[in-house]
Amino acid sequence: MTGALLVATALLGLAASLAGAIAPGRIRTLLSSVLTIASCGFGLAVATEVLHTGHVAVVHTDRLLPLSGFSLMLDRFGALFVAVSAVVGICAMVFRLGYDGHGLSSRTASSVLPLFVTTLLLVPTAASVTTFLFLWELMAVSSLLLVLVDHRRRPEVQEAAQWYAVMTQFGAAALLLGLVLLATRTGGQSFAAIAAGSAHLPSWVKSSAFVLVVIGFGSKAGMVPLHVWLPRAHPEAPGPVSALMSAAMVNLGIYGIVRVGDGLLGGGPVWWWLLVMTLGALSALFGSLHSATSTDLKRLLAYSTTDNVGLMLLGVGASGLFASAGHQSLALVALAAALLHVVFHAVFKGSLFLTASSIQQATGTRDLDQLGGLLKRMPVTGSLFLVGGLSIAALPPLCGFVSEWLLLQAMLHGLPSSNPAIAVAMPIGVGVLALTGGLTALTFVKAAGIGLLGRPRTKPAAQAGEVHESMWIGAGVLATLCLVFGVAPFLVIPAVLDAARNVIGTHIPDPLVGGWQVGLSGIHGVLAPGLLGLGLLVAVSLVAGARRLVQRAAVRRTEAWGCGREVQTARMQYTATSFGEPLTRVFEDVLSPSHDLDVSHVAESRYYVEAATFHTSLNDGFERHLYRPAAGGLRWWGTIARRVPNGSVHRYLAFGLVALIVVLVVVA
Amino acid sequence: MRLTTLARRWRAHPAAVPSPGPGPPAIQQAAGRNRGSLQLRHVDAGSCNGCELEIASIFSPVYDAERFGIRLEASPRHADGLLVTGPVTRNMADPLRKTLEAVPRPRVVVAVGDCARNCGVFRGAYGVEGSVADVVPVDLEIPGCPPDPATIITALRGLAGT
Numbered sequence: 001m002t003g004a005l006l007v008a009t010a011l012l013g014l015a016a017s018l019a020g021a022i023a024p025g026r027i028r029t030l031l032s033s034v035l036t037i038a039s040c041g042f043g044l045a046v047a048t049e050v051l052h053t054g055h056v057a058v059v060h061t062d063r064l065l066p067l068s069g070f071s072l073m074l075d076r077f078g079a080l081f082v083a084v085s086a087v088v089g090i091c092a093m094v095f096r097l098g099y100d101g102h103g104l105s106s107r108t109a110s111s112v113l114p115l116f117v118t119t120l121l122l123v124p125t126a127a128s129v130t131t132f133l134f135l136w137e138l139m140a141v142s143s144l145l146l147v148l149v150d151h152r153r154r155p156e157v158q159e160a161a162q163w164y165a166v167m168t169q170f171g172a173a174a175l176l177l178g179l180v181l182l183a184t185r186t187g188g189q190s191f192a193a194i195a196a197g198s199a200h201l202p203s204w205v206k207s208s209a210f211v212l213v214v215i216g217f218g219s220k221a222g223m224v225p226l227h228v229w230l231p232r233a234h235p236e237a238p239g240p241v242s243a244l245m246s247a248a249m250v251n252l253g254i255y256g257i258v259r260v261g262d263g264l265l266g267g268g269p270v271w272w273w274l275l276v277m278t279l280g281a282l283s284a285l286f287g288s289l290h291s292a293t294s295t296d297l298k299r300l301l302a303y304s305t306t307d308n309v310g311l312m313l314l315g316v317g318a319s320g321l322f323a324s325a326g327h328q329s330l331a332l333v334a335l336a337a338a339l340l341h342v343v344f345h346a347v348f349k350g351s352l353f354l355t356a357s358s359i360q361q362a363t364g365t366r367d368l369d370q371l372g373g374l375l376k377r378m379p380v381t382g383s384l385f386l387v388g389g390l391s392i393a394a395l396p397p398l399c400g401f402v403s404e405w406l407l408l409q410a411m412l413h414g415l416p417s418s419n420p421a422i423a424v425a426m427p428i429g430v431g432v433l434a435l436t437g438g439l440t441a442l443t444f445v446k447a448a449g450i451g452l453l454g455r456p457r458t459k460p461a462a463q464a465g466e467v468h469e470s471m472w473i474g475a476g477v478l479a480t481l482c483l484v485f486g487v488a489p490f491l492v493i494p495a496v497l498d499a500a501r502n503v504i505g506t507h508i509p510d511p512l513v514g515g516w517q518v519g520l521s522g523i524h525g526v527l528a529p530g531l532l533g534l535g536l537l538v539a540v541s542l543v544a545g546a547r548r549l550v551q552r553a554a555v556r557r558t559e560a561w562g563c564g565r566e567v568q569t570a571r572m573q574y575t576a577t578s579f580g581e582p583l584t585r586v587f588e589d590v591l592s593p594s595h596d597l598d599v600s601h602v603a604e605s606r607y608y609v610e611a612a613t614f615h616t617s618l619n620d621g622f623e624r625h626l627y628r629p630a631a632g633g634l635r636w637w638g639t640i641a642r643r644v645p646n647g648s649v650h651r652y653l654a655f656g657l658v659a660l661i662v663v664l665v666v667v668a
Numbered sequence: 669m670r671l672t673t674l675a676r677r678w679r680a681h682p683a684a685v686p687s688p689g690p691g692p693p694a695i696q697q698a699a700g701r702n703r704g705s706l707q708l709r710h711v712d713a714g715s716c717n718g719c720e721l722e723i724a725s726i727f728s729p730v731y732d733a734e735r736f737g738i739r740l741e742a743s744p745r746h747a748d749g750l751l752v753t754g755p756v757t758r759n760m761a762d763p764l765r766k767t768l769e770a771v772p773r774p775r776v777v778v779a780v781g782d783c784a785r786n787c788g789v790f791r792g793a794y795g796v797e798g799s800v801a802d803v804v805p806v807d808l809e810i811p812g813c814p815p816d817p818a819t820i821i822t823a824l825r826g827l828a829g830t
Binding site: 426558566 | 745764769
């Protein structure tokens with residue numbers, strides 16, 4: 001039954017792709033979107049069924065891939081990711097109906113987008129190395145094509161796509177090496193065979209496979225220092241695609257690390273997980289710092305994805321650390337917190353990316369310094385953005401609070417452990433979580449304050465109007481889920497716990513208090529998000545009521561005080577750049593800002609300034625100090641190597657002869 | 669060194685400034701409202717800076733107007749009123765109106781010096797719009813060209829209620 005549903009998901013996705021390729025222009029978008037939504041619906045159905053009953057869905061056919069066969073298997077852990085991808089996919093597709101621009105309605109895009117969504121649904125179901133790599137590459141290529149959709153009009157898209165292509169292929173190569181190493185050493189390429197054989201593997205094989213896999217999945221998840229493609233590709237991709245990439249695709253990086261590290265290899269030594277935690281902490285800090293100082297709305301969100309992936313990795317690493325120290329219950333809680341953050345991040349980041357795309361469509365720009373006053377002009381979109389922003393800033397009663405609280409609890413309760421690695425790592429993890437929490441709050445105060453409040457800074461922002469209703473619905477469903485999951489997290493926590501138990505051992509008892517409360521059994525500290533939400537509602541209404549009672553005089557509204565200036569313009573407002581400026585100063589070493597002041601004088605006298613231009617930009621340190629030199633080295637190697645094949649047939653014949661002799665010598 | 673010593677000696681005994689006695693009802697009302705604390709935003713509407721010198725000196729150690737609760741405030745949003753000097757020039761008429769608009773009500777307007785009262789020697793000059801009272805309603809006038817610090821403080825004490 002579940003297997004049939006899985007097949008239906010895949011087939012409907014292919015049908016949607018076909019419809020996008022051959023349907024006439026008028027109904028192309030509608031038809032391919034509806035079929036994709038149906039595919040996602042089936043995916044959601046099979047995922048909830050598997051999560052609910054625990055029955056594993058299995059599909060195997062020998063006809064699709066030669067030699068190895070195509071095998072899918074959906075267990076509870078994979079089902080969680082399928083469900084997340086399906087929900088984000090449905091919302092993105094609904095959003096897409098009203099979204100125009102970026103050439104997403106072209107024949108190529110309409111046919112590739114369903115393919116991308118389908119691979120997002122199917123990657124967590126892959127049950128063998130070949131199937132997994134096939135689907136993984138299909139996902140990478142289809143998302144690359146979707147990033148490139150607008151390449152004719154904007155040259156920066158090409159650059160972003162180049163970065164993405166290189167990084168994703170680098171990751172895929174690492175992944176290929178790691179998984180093939182495991183498959184050859186265990187003697188079977190299905191995941192079940194690897195899991196069964198991994199216990200007898202020598203530790204260097206396991207460790208090198210794990211490191212390779214972390215590199216491969218980390219590059220897809222946007223983990224520092226492999227994140228450089230993310231703040232380029234996500235902003236340049238069309239709205240629904242950027243939401244899918246940020247809310248669904250990066251999750252699969254986390255999926256892969258947990259699936260291989262905890263599932264296939266069955267956990268590992270302490271240093272594996274310290275590595276994961278370190279990379280997570282770096283990603284969280286680096287991502288949140290850059291998002292707090294970015295002025296491009298979608299770039300800000302992309303860096304914030306790196307930040308949140310860092311938090312998930314922190315949870316995954318903490319879980320592995322606890323497991324290797326023998327704290328099974330805490331390991332389960334930490335992994336559940338990380339997975340819960342995967343789910344909630346998908347919900348709020350999906351809604352944020354979709355609303356940011358609405359704003360981009362309505363105003364034609366993503367630059368916060370050119371927006372302003374949008375809450376009045378786009379009340380629905382603006383409010384949805386606010387809900388997402390409050391949620392990502394981890395404020396109750398929205399969902400981001402619950403997962404970060406749980407992650408914090410899991411790390412805090414590891415403190416009394418006698419294991420030195422845990423005793424050192426956990427306080428640092430808690431500190432990182434606290435710092436990123438503060439920076440994220442700052443980021444979204446900036447995004448909402450500069451972009452939505454105040455006065456419009458440019459004409460397009462002043463003339464912006466509300467977007468199509470389907471775009472409200474797409475983002476609105478996700479924003480509503482933020483609130484629902486924030487007030488009633490018990491709707492997802494059992495499923496997340498089951499999924500976590502599925503990878504790290506089924507015998508661990510339930511460590512969480514259920515019902516309306518969230519808490520760790522046996523440990524003080526319980527969270528009742530519903531009550532918290534209710535309390536907040538009561539407090540806010542009390543304060544509002546009291547203010548209304550106390551207010552005596554009528555409110556007089558006058559112009560903002562501008563030192564008595566005759567003309568005040570919207571450009572005199574606080575900007576996103578100036579908001580981030582103090583932070584840029586404090587973290588100058590990390591953000592390495594560059595300033596460029598250009599003053600030109602009038603011809604008659606140097607005492608009079610004709611024009612002054614000021615340019616400031618922040619540089620990604622990893623890009624500057626790691627990737628640029630590496631790219632320069634490759635280019636140098638390319639120019640050197642080009643001298644060898646100079647077009648002479650004689651030389652090529654000589655190469656062939658030499659190669660033949662070498663082969664003969666080696667073989668003989 | 670000697671100057672510092674002198675200033676310290678004066679600081680120990682600030683100049684005696686007489687109390688104004690009960691003023692007109694509007695001023696008494698303002699004094700009751702301010703209860704010993706008067707925050708003023710200063711607007712130079714076109715003054716020759718003579719009055720500014722005197723205003724600066726009322727906050728010097730010698731006169732020390734702050735002991736009577738009188739302070740200059742940077743933002744009109746935080747002020748109880750305006751302290752306007754000079755004849756109102758054409759360029760300053762609108763900024764003066766805007767500044768008054770920015771002061772929360774109820775508020776007072778004090779015109780300091782003869783120019784603020786009746787344009788003084790600048791009466792009829794090019795670029796002069798008129799006296800302060802021609803542009804905004806004035807509650808208290810302080811005569812003098814320029815008024816000496818003690819006069820200013822005495823008048824402001826009436827407003828501050830000290």
